[in-house]
Amino acid sequence: MFQNVGEMVILFWSTLLALPATWRQRQKVSDQFFEIGNASLLMVCILSFFIGGVIALQTGPLLVERGLGSYVGGVVGFSICKELAPVMMSILIAGRIGSAMAAEIGSMRVYQEIDALRTMNISPIHYLVLPRLVAIALALPLLVTFAILVGWLGGALVCVANDHIAISFAAFFSALRDTVNVQDVANGVFKSFAFALIIATVSCHQGLITRGGPRGIGRSVTKAVVNSIVLIVFSDYLLTRILLK
Amino acid sequence: MTSTPSHPGGVSVRVRGLRKAFAGQEVLAGLDFDVQPGEIFVIMGPSGSGKTVLLKHLIGLEEPDAGEILIAGKPVRSPEVMSQYRMAMVFQSGALLNSLTVGENVGLYLAEHRLKSPEEIARIVTEKLEVVGLKGTEERMPSDLSGGMKKRVAIARALVIEPQLILYDEPTSELDPLSSVVIAEEIVNLKQRIQVTSLVVSHDRDLAFGVADRIAVINKGRILTIGTPDEVRRNPDPLVEQFLHASFKRL
Structure with missing residues (x-):
């Protein structure tokens, strides 16, 4: 585990050092940017629309009942922009894009394509990791803003349509x-930027260390998604603590 | 291991005391051999004898536990070798990038290092594909090609580098006899045309004795014999004899 963390830190650092080569790539x-957008935009819309709806549905009647109906918009807006949109969209992207990154790089590793590059x-970092990291770091904050x-x-x-809430637009x-x-919105978007770096680093790292054929690729994909989600939730707590100050 | 062309012709390779173990199991057990510039040196041996691991060391993809590999007298992983000498490897599977077209695969080295304009790259790609008999396949995807065609594309990709040392990993495995002959002819043609040093790993006896200037037979990470094809044929070592003459008839 500590070896993996160390390798990921080195990979991230090496990719940062490769940033001046971004224009060439x-x-x-x-x-990658358009692939991420194309693959995720519809899902982001559906997911965030219903998350907003559910939050309104859960909190709206309770607040209205206690005469606090004027706070519903604030509660829904605040929870979505600071927590739910960045975390849920990042988890969605980890599953949708992180898994694809790990699978693609993992199969390149298994079938010696990365050896051929070397x-x-x-450099696999310039050719494979850098474009993915930059693309996801640009795309995820945009998706989260949209979300x-x-x-x-x-x-x-939901607030307008639900009789128990009945608050106007x-x-x-x-x-x-x-x-x-x-x-508040900027905090949420900043968090998503940090989560994007985590997803790209974890997924590319898992791809690059893939061993052992199709089963190894499957293992890497699972690890990429699970590790990304764990790190997103963990770093969400840390970032929230830091940003609250 | 590439840079701008500076040293025409092949380079020498010197291997001394090369050792490598994976998970405690010794794969290379102290190899010593020399390859002369422009020579076709074939390494034969049974499956699992360490041939591919040896090639990966020679091109710098693996780091040895002990011993040294010198390219033109300089350590293989040194900056001088990386910047002054051009080396290419043709992988057993071809190792073409599946997301790129044949043309993009062949021109990848030139495009990524920005060594030529796109028009020049296109011309060179066509030229190299013609050399391996695959002109007109530029727009096809690797998944549309047969095993033999993939290997020939991999050779074309190696040729673009204008290598001074070219390593072939089982170039005729999974190929029909006709395609094997085409590949063998290509290995010899390359030597004659650009005096490239060629290291071929194979257990194809026809290929080895057809193209080699010298042959090394290895088993369990050790060299059993090195010599010209005639010398190897006459070698009395029972393991060498067994490997060279094994056939279904004897079974």
């Missing part, structure tokens, strides 16, 4: 504006 970055003096907006919309629609967003400020 821009085509691969843009390919014999041509092409926040869709989540708020989902919450608002304008009242919902007015409460949201009073409670949530730009800093």
